[in-house]
Amino acid sequence: xxxxxxxxxxxxxxxxxxxxxxxxxxxxxxxxxxxxxxxxxxxxxxxxxxxxxxxxxxxxxxxxxxxxxxxxxxxxxxxxx
Numbered sequence: 001x002x003x004x005x006x007x008x009x010x011x012x013x014x015x016x017x018x019x020x021x022x023x024x025x026x027x028x029x030x031x032x033x034x035x036x037x038x039x040x041x042x043x044x045x046x047x048x049x050x051x052x053x054x055x056x057x058x059x060x061x062x063x064x065x066x067x068x069x070x071x072x073x074x075x076x077x078x079x080x081x
Contacts, residue, residue: 011019
């Protein structure tokens with residue numbers, strides 16, 4: 001029976017596991033980066049849409065809260081006839 005000589009550059013099982021784990025981690029990291037980029041793009045789109053629609057909400061504000069508040073007197077007097 002002949003002796004079998006292992007090559008010196010043989011990758012161990014642990015090295016293979018480490019490479020597989022690192023590959024999976026980098027893959028998840030890339031997915032995470034892509035999701036963050038997609039989320040940032042979507043948020044920027046919403047913000048720009050809100051900026052474009054801002055003119056719709058400009059103008060006089062309702063002052064209904066000044067007319068009556070619970071427990072406070074009305075700011076004007078009623079005349080009784």
